[in-house]
Amino acid sequence: MVPAWLQLLCLFIPQAFPGAQPAEVYVDVPENYGGNFPLYLTKLPLPRKETEGQIVLSGDSGVAAEGPFAVDPESGFLLVTRALDREEQAEYQLQVTLETEDGRVLWGPQHVLVHVKDENDQVPHFSQAIYKVQLSQGTRPGVPFFFLEASDGDAPGTANSDLRFHILNQAPSQPSADMFQLEPQLGALALSPEGTKVAKLSVEDADAPGSPNSHIVYRLLSPEPEEAAEGRVFELDSTSGSVTLGAAPLQAGQNILLQVLVIDLGGAEGGLSSTCEIAVMITDINDHAPEFTTSQIEPLSLPEDTEPGTLVTTLMATDADLEPAFRLMDFAIEAGDVEGTFGLDWEPDSGHVLLRLLKNLSYEAAPSHKLVVVVRSVAEPVGPDPGPGATVTVTVLVERVVPPPQLDQESYEASVPVSTPAGSLLLTIRPSDPMSSPLRFSLVNDSEGWLCIEEVSGEVHIARALQGAQPGDMYTVLVEAQDADEPTLSTSVALVIHFLKAPSAPIPTLAPEPSQHLCTPRQDRGVVVGGPRGDPDLAGGHGPYSFALGPNPTAQRDWRLRALNGSHAYLTLGLHWVEPREHVVPIVVSHHDRVWQIQVPVIVCRCNVEGQCMRKVGRMKGMPTKLSAVGILVGTLIAIGIFLILIFTHLTLARKKDPDQPVDSVPLKAAV
Structure with a gap:
């Protein structure tokens, strides 16, 4: 018992010291209260009435309280104005302060925690209105095969939310009214020992009913095959004759022969007996999910030009069930x-599935594909949930395919007289697409060595005189074009040369324009090369002449030639710098079936700032050369040396002639 004076002291301290912080007040309110309102909850420890100020009720955050609570200013009681629902809000956190009109706090805050007491007003609900469960024939009694789920909105952990499960009825009631059992707390549904009967033996004895002579018992003689190590597959009740499942597991496709002995006199010695046989065949159920023989296929490579319909790979799956269905x-x-780039193809009764390509591949769009193939049983499985199905992952790598080079013709032909000189241009091999990758050209089977081809430009020239070629003959070579960026990509084309009779008319002579001096570094100047003089074909309007540089690699590197008109061409430097000297440039001129070569001399010189050739200047008169200057210097030094030798010789001879001369008068010896 708490002394009365201590209770009075506890009430006096908050009133005597308004600034003290009172302890938190806990209040319980019954849910769904059906009495009269307002309902007074508890008296708050407010200070004495003489203290000026007004009572302010607010929420825990300090804002004005919105809800069913209020404070009676006369009595200081906390009250509620309406019924509370715990499922709507289980707790309310309030605070009460005493404040002046200008908002100054005189007392508080007093924290109040209102807890709504739970009432059993929520009805339990199952997670589903109807459950559908498939039960395997080999399900053991007492082993849960399904769990029911239900929820209750009342307070967790209280008696109001403590659920129990019960079986109300079973329809149909055959073969047993109590085929299933339900664990009341967990909702675990299982077979009762009665839903395991395999057969019920019925025996009649004509002896007096109720006497030992008609008291029969049953015995299991010999199951076939022999009894398993885990126990019997079947059990026989000696009194009722019911055959039930034993502890040993069943195997699909197994055939078991049971021999049953029935004896009267309650099985005592001397009783009469009879036997019967029960043939039991264990049928298969769909309790195995199919599986792939492997879960990962090594990466497969397919060129991007693979035709749709091509077989990519074959997958294999197996199923442990015995029944074909x-x-x-x-x-x-x-x-x-x-x-949808890939597709599957399989036979219904086969475990082989063919993965085929259905659409064209593109390396740029997708350089690889990672496919996940799943297999499931067609028949509805029984027993536990088989899961999402077995899968196998197939990785397909797309190989980029670059087409081989394409030329502007499928084959090439040219006709040349047997007298065509070396260096003559026959034709030019070109790619079909000028914007394609650059090509490198070569001749494959030029057995006679009559031809040569420019590696970059594809120009085919006569390499040497066509000795041995006869008019009417044909000469075939192969031209190979190789992609410069992808050396493995190449194509070849036939080039057929038809040899013609040499022309009997004299070949007109070529007369180039007078030589000019070309400056290096390169300037915008060139040499004009003229066509043949007095050619009747040109005068008769039979077409222009064609000009080309000769097959000399140096000439093709250093020079450039372009046509001016039908009778003249313009020769310029091909490089920015060409060695200053006189050059002889070979030029091939062709017209119809006639081809000839000319040599064009060109003088290349250094250029001054005005773009003119700088020429060597001769020695000016009266100016010594370097050699003459050196000779004069050497001669002068020799003359000075001879003069000094003569002087010293003269002094030496004079001293020998006068030996009595004083020592002081003898000249000093020159220091060496």
């Missing part, structure tokens, strides 16, 4: 093929 499988591409 249960081994039927269904396959699908579960992931990795949004565009």
Whole structure:
């Protein structure tokens, strides 16, 4: 018991010291209260009435309280104005302060925690209105095969939310009214020991009913095959004759022969007996899910030009069920093929599935594909949930395919007289697409060595005189074009040369324009090369002449030639710098079936700032050369040396002639 003076002291302290912080007040309010309102909850420890100020009720955050609570200013009681629902809000956090009109706090805040007491007003609900469960024939009694789920909105952990499960009725009631049992707390549904009966033996004895002579018992003699190590497959009730499942597991496709002995006199010695046989065949159920023989296929490579319909790979799946209907499988591409590029093909009764290409591949669009193939059983499985199905992952790598080079003709032909000189241009091999990758050209089977081809430009020239060629003959070579960026890509084309009779008319002579001096570094100047003089074909309007540089690689590197008109061409420097000297440039001129070569001399010189050739200047008169200057200097030094030798010789001879001369008068010896 708390002394009365201590209670009075506890009430006096908050009133005597308004600034003290009172402890938090806890209040319980019954849910769905059906009495009169307002309902007074508890008296708050407010200070004495003489203290000026007004009572302010607010929420926990300090804002004005919105809800069913209020404070009676006369009595200081906390009250509620309406019924509360715990499922709507289980707790309310309030605070009470005493404040002046200008908002100054005189007392508080007093924290109040209102807890709504739960009432059993929520009805339990199952997670589903109807449950559908498939039960395997081999399900053991007492082992849960399904769990019911239900929820209750009342307070967790209280008696109001403590659920129990019960079986109300079973329809149909055959073969047993109590075939199933339900664990009341967990909702675990299982077979009762009665839903395991295999057979019920019925025996009649004509002896007096109720006497020992008609008291029969049953015995199981010998199951076939022999009893398993885990126990019997079947059990026989000696009194009722009911055959039930034993502890040993069943195997699909197994045939078991049971021999049952029935004896009267309650099985005592001397009783009469009879036997019967029960043939039991264990049928298969679809309790195995199909599986792939492997879960990962090594990456497969397909060129991007692979034809649709091509077989990519073959997958294999197996099913452990015995019944053929249960081994039927269904396959699908579960992931990795949004565009439908691949497809599956299989026979219904086969575990082999063919993965085929259905659409064209593109390396740029997708350099690889990662396919996930799933297999499921066609028949509805029984027993536990088989899961999402077995899968196998197939990785397909797309190989980029670059087409071989394409030329502007499928084959080439040219006709030349047997007298065509070396260096003559026959034709030019060109790619079909000028914007394609650059090509490198070569001749494959030029057995006579009559031809040569420019590696970059594709120009085919006569390499040497066509000795041995006869008019009317044909000469075939292969021209190989190789991609410069992809050396493995190449193509070849036939070039057929038809030899013609040499022309009997004299070949007109070529007369180039007078030589000019060309400056290096290169300037915008060139040499004009003229066609043949007095050619009747040109005068008769039979077509222009064609000009080309000779097959000399140096000439083709250093010079450039372009046509001016039908009778003249313009020769310029091909490089920015060409060695200053006189050059002889070979030029091939052709007209119809006539081809000849000319040599054009060109003088290349250094250029001054005005773009003119700088020429060597001769020695000016009266100016010594370097050699003459050196000779004069050497001669002068020799003359000075001879003069000094003569002077010293003269002094030496004079001293020998006068030996009595004083020592002081003898000249000093020159220091060496």
